[in-house]
Amino acid sequence: MDAFFASVEQRDNPELRGKPIAVGGGGPRGVVAAASYEARQYGVRSAMAGSKARQLCPHLIFVRHNFDRYKEVSRQIREIFHEYTDLVEPLSLDEAYLDVTFPKMGPPSATIIAQTLRRRIFETTQLTASAGVSYCKFLAKMASDLNKPNGMALILPHEAEDFLEKLSIEKFHGIGKATAAKMRKIGIHNGYDLKQRSLIELARRFGKTGRFYYNIVRGIDERRVQSHSVRKSISVENTFLTDLDQTEDMMEQLVEIAQDLQRRIERADNPGRTLTLKVKYADFQSVTRSKTVDHDISAADEMLVLARLLLADTEALTKKVRLLGLGVSNLRREHEQQLREMLLPGQQMEFDF
Numbered sequence: 310m311d312a313f314f315a316s317v318e319q320r321d322n323p324e325l326r327g328k329p330i331a332v333g334g335g336g337p338r339g340v341v342a343a344a345s346y347e348a349r350q351y352g353v354r355s356a357m358a359g360s361k362a363r364q365l366c367p368h369l370i371f372v373r374h375n376f377d378r379y380k381e382v383s384r385q386i387r388e389i390f391h392e393y394t395d396l397v398e399p400l401s402l403d404e405a406y407l408d409v410t411f412p413k414m415g416p417p418s419a420t421i422i423a424q425t426l427r428r429r430i431f432e433t434t435q436l437t438a439s440a441g442v443s444y445c446k447f448l449a450k451m452a453s454d455l456n457k458p459n460g461m462a463l464i465l466p467h468e469a470e471d472f473l474e475k476l477s478i479e480k481f482h483g484i485g486k487a488t489a490a491k492m493r494k495i496g497i498h499n500g501y502d503l504k505q506r507s508l509i510e511l512a513r514r515f516g517k518t519g520r521f522y523y524n525i526v527r528g529i530d531e532r533r534v535q536s537h538s539v540r541k542s543i544s545v546e547n548t549f550l551t552d553l554d555q556t557e558d559m560m561e562q563l564v565e566i567a568q569d570l571q572r573r574i575e576r577a578d579n580p581g582r583t584l585t586l587k588v589k590y591a592d593f594q595s596v597t598r599s600k601t602v603d604h605d606i607s608a609a610d611e612m613l614v615l616a617r618l619l620l621a622d623t624e625a626l627t628k629k630v631r632l633l634g635l636g637v638s639n640l641r642r643e644h645e646q647q648l649r650e651m652l653l654p655g656q657q658m659e660f661d662f
Contacts, residue, residue, distance in 0.1 A: 310386070310430075311437045311458035313403035314343035314379055318372045320435050328370055335359040335371035338548050338631070342374055346458060358593070379403075382434055389429050393422055396534045406446055408534035423461055443469070445530035450482045469528035474501040483521065500526050543577060544585075545570045546634025552591045553630045556620070563616050566635050567609035574637060580605035581637035584612055586619040589632035598622050599638075606637055 310316070314332040319325045329348035333341045339359030351366035362369055383402040390397045393415060396408035409422045416422075423440040430438045437459035441452025448464045451472075455462035464472055477499050479489045495514070497503050503526045511519030524530065545566050553559050574580050583601040590596075598619040606612060612635060 310403035311439055312343060312345050312349075313382075313436070314374060315345040315348070315372075316436050317379055317382055318375075319345060321378070322372075325370065325372070329353070329366050329368065330370045330372055331359070331362055332372050332374050333359060335363060335369070338550055339371070340548070382436070385433055386430055386438075389426060389433060393426065396536050398534045398536060406449065406534045420461075420463055427459075427461065445528070446532050446534070447482065447525050447530040448472075448528060451476075451480075454482075466528075473526050473528060474499065474504060476500045478503065481522075481525065483518075483525065488515070541640065542585075542636050542638040543570065543573050543579065543581070543640070544587075544634060544636025545573065546587055546632060548589075548632045549630075553633075556626060559620060559625060559630060559633060560613070560617060562633055563613060563620075563635065564609070566633060567612040567616065570612065570635050570637070571607060571609040574607045579640050580607035581640040582606060583637065583639040584615045584619070585636045585638060586616050586623075587632070587634035587636070588620070588623050588625055588630055590624065591629040591631050593631075595632075596623055601639060605641060612637075 315330055318330060318332060319328075325345075327347065328345070329351060330345045331341045331348055331353060332343040333339055337360055341353060341355055341357045341359060341362050343355050344353040344357075344362070348362070348366055348369055351369070353362045353366055353369060359371065379402050383399075387397060387399065387405070390405065390407055393412050394407055394409050395413070398406040400406070407422075407426075409417075409419050411417070412422055415425060419442045423442050427438050427440055430436065439453055439457045439459060440461045441449045441455070441464070442461065443449045443452050443464040444466055448469055452462040452464045478484060478492050478497055479486070481500070481503075484492070491514075492498075492503070497506065503522060506523075508520060508523045511523050513519070515522060547562060547566055549562065553562065582603070582605060583599055584606055585597050585599040587595065587597050600615050600619060602615075606615075616635060
């Protein structure tokens with residue numbers, strides 16, 4: 310969907326149409342959740358600090374989010390998807406992969422189906438969508454960004470190699486700013502440069518994601534569209550009105566965060582064995598520290614013991630902190646799903662956690 314949250318607000322509030330708006334907070338601790346295309350012309354982007362967004366666009370209009378409304382619109386869109394295929398993998402409220410190899414209705418043409426879906430979405434919601442069509446997830450994602458907003462792009466198999474070789478390294482989905490900067494330092498500026506590096510070198514420099522980079526620049530992505538996904542983590546974080554510079558103040562905040570996380574784990578009935586601490590400093594640099602144990606983590610008290618140890622392994626003792634978060638991963642149900650996939654049809658399984 311095109312600028313989804315902002316577009317819903319402009320649709321529902323005619324006085325906002327054609328104006329630069331940001332969904333989120335404009336205060337000193339606010340963050341932009343979404344920006345209209347009018348605001349993006351000024352450089353306003355999602356995840357940007359509200360204060361920075363105001364500097365870039367002084368007449369920017371901030372709108373409080375309405376996630377219940379966004380979820381309802383997202384549900385309408387997914388109902389349309391399921392008329393054409395059951396293989397729908399949502400990535401967020403405003404984005405999804407669809408496998409239309411064997412559609413439930415209409416001609417077996419991904420391009421025609423994408424055009425039809427975009428038309429149906431607009432007729433139903435009065436919102437525009439952009440689509441990318443290709444033979445694998447990675448290229449479909451890349452294509453979806455080529456003609457935004459309200460556009461569509463197709464990358465055919467014989468076009469993939471040339472497209473990827475010419476693409477600047479920052480434009481590759483899955484390569485962030487930090488990794489792109491690291492690649493440029495070693496002479497990788499575009500897809501062609503990346504393609505010259507061996508699998509061994511990429512794995513040595515970038516770890517397990519090195520194989521991913523090696524494959525995607527060759528247009529290789531064998532991931533299937535998963536209509537049922539297993540949750541991989543549960544987390545809670547909090548941004549503070551005033552930066553924290555005392556350890557005990559941070560631990561007081563972590564008490565509330567851990568208690569909230571415990572409640573979420575209990576509601577999901579899905580504890581995990583890895584606890585991750587997230588720290589964002591006053592300069593917006595973020596770090597994470599993790600600890601894995603041999604049993605389920607679900608109690609706030611245990612989280613706090615681990616969190617204090619992890620906090621000591623950061624620069625929180627010498628730098629001011631604007632955000633803290635805790636999350637559990639390596640979840641029980643993820644283990645169960647992995648075991649199911651390993652079993653042959655007809656086999657039974659027992660779990661011991």
